[in-house]
Amino acid sequence: MQVTVTATSTERNTKTMQRLSKSVVPAIAELPTKAIQFGEGNFLRAFVDWQLQQMNNQGLFNGGVKIVQPIEGGRVASLEEQDNLYTVLLEGLQDGKDVQSHEVITVVTGTVNPYVDNQKYLDLANDDNIEFIFSNTTEAGIAFDDRDRLDDKPQHSFPGKLTALLFERFSLGKKGFQIIPCELIEHNGDKLKESVLATAALWELDAAFVQWVNTDNTFYSSLVDRIVPGYPADRAAELAEEFGYDDQSIVKAEPFLLWVIEGPQSLTESLPLAKAGLNVTVTDDMTPYRERKVFLLNAPHTTMASIARLAGVETVRDVMIDPEFSQFVNAEMYEEIIPVIDLPHDELAAYAESVKERFENRFMHHELASIALNSISKYKSRLLPILVNFHEKVGTFPPRVTLALSALLLTYSGDANVTVVPVDSDEVLATFHAAYTTATTTGSNVTADYVEAILGDDSLWGRDLTELPGLVAEVTTGLDNLRTLGARATIALLA
Known part of the structure; x- marks a missing residue:
């Protein structure tokens, strides 16, 4: 059910706006709890819960979710x-059109804080209506913790808490769950299952429980994508006037979303997200979809943060409304990235266009400085595979992806003439500074010596990049151009 709340001008002008509650919205239908959700943060509420509501709006799910607080704070x-x-x-x-809409989400049937009432948490195992478990406990949340004990109230880790709930469910002789983590780590479902089984071994739980975990529960790996800035504090008073109520838990999000779930097609029947018109794909191999997102969304982010900041550009949207830089990003996508991703061209092109549309979002102030955090590890995971695969396939290096590497080496060098300041680990920064200092004091060709030292450091890249013939020379040329011509003139050479 979609709930829209209106208020009279008199109500809106009251000194104290009424807090959002069931007394403010129309009658809300009682829903059976069909899912447990570990995490009450902005992302899950704007992503999973919003999608559950869209299914309910169309009569496809008729279920709610109980939210479990996964950490004490x-x-x-x-x-x-x-x-x-x-x-x-x-x-x-x-x-291509502006979207501005709001909806009161009514799918949360209750919350549980195991740090206050752990028995209430374990009692969730007794509800036969519950079929699904969702989670987003940060990338560090899916990790085995050998401090966990079965009699803890509650356990330290998310896998520990989940194992305790699963053991309670097993002990009651009930069916298992369909478990879909949303944490941003590769193969998140597999890693969560591994952590649960490791916890079961730590607790010396019997073989029958382990077999039940393996046969009666399904752990799906998934890929999630939606930009969720969260609570719009700067507009809270304005939105209260517009909505006619005060909501301390507003979640702002972009209209776009993507959810790729690795698993059997039977999931599309029990969780009919795609039938509700949502951008959800169930597949037996999510790898190409993960690559599509990482290489067509995250990789251009890293490229623009590496190069556009050197030209004084501050946000993603600023890049996209700049004729020269927007053309640069478009060319990187279509000429360098799409050719090396193993998915149909039309599908990749459609996704690239949707990404560019998201980059141009005038409602999002996405700073390049925040994207640039830990750029070396980001280049390694997002752009280096493109550089290597392009070279293997074409025989040359992708010029824009390679220029981003030159820009990083310039930024990280510690050169006093570079005003952009990198933010990375002390160890990474020290490696670059040492290489640059050595090159300036002992080298005959400072730039080339510095580039060769950095590209040859396999601790940074996972391999010796000097083994790629011609890369040192190309990165050196790019770095020299950026230093002498500037970023804008350098990208003009590639147009």
Whole structure:
């Protein structure tokens, strides 16, 4: 059910706006709890819960979710203060048009804080209606913790808490769950299952439970994509006037979303997200989709953060409304990245266009400085595979991806004439500074010697990049051009 709340001008002008609650919205249908959600943060509420509501709006799911607070310093209490209601505010471009809409989300049937009442948490195992478990406990959340014990109330880690719940479910003789983690790590479902089984071994749980985990529960790996800036603090008063109520848990998100889930097609029947018109794909191999997102969204982010900042450009949108830099990004996508991704060209092109539309979102102030954090590891995972695969396939180096590498070497050199300051680990920064200092004091060709030292450091890249014939020379030329001509004139050479 979609809930839209209106208020009279008199109500809106009251000194104290009424807090969002069940007394503010129309009658809300009681829903059976069909899912457990580990995490009450902005992303899950604007991504998973919003999608559950879209299915409910179309009569396809008829279910709600109980939210479990996964860490002690969580905020489920603030949701309870609003009867577990909150607003999702969508703002951005979709299909070339501005989208500005809001909806009160009514799918949360309750919350559980295991740090306050662990038995209430374990009692979730007794609900036969619950079929799904979703999670987003940060990238570090899916990790085995040998401090966990079965009699902890609760366990330290998310896998520990999940194992305790699964063991309770098993002990009650009930069916297992379909478990879909959303943490941003590769093969998240496999890694969560491994952590659960490691915890079971730590606790010396019997073989029958291990078999039940393996046969009666399904752990899906998934890839999620939606930009969720979160609570719009700078506009809270304005939005309260517009909505006619005060909501301390508003979540702002972009209209675009993508969810790729690796698993059997039977999931599309029990969780009919695609049938509800949502951009959800269930596949037996999510690798190409992960590569599509990492290489067509994250990789251009890293490229623009590496090069455009040297020209004084500050945000992603600034890049996209700049004629020269937007053409640069477009060419990188279509001429250097798409040719080396193993998916149909039309599908990749459609995704690239949607990414560019998202980059141009006038409602998002996405700073390049924040994207540039830890750029060396980001280049290694996002851009280096493109550089290597392009070279293997074409025999040359992709010029824009390679120029991004030159830009990073310039930025990280410690050269006093470079005003852009890198933010990375002390170890990484020290490696670059040492190589540059050595080159300036002992080398006959400072730039080339510095480039060769850095590209040859396999601790940075996972391999010796000087083994790629011609790369040192190309990166050296790019670095020299950036230093002498500037970033804008250098990218003009590639147009």
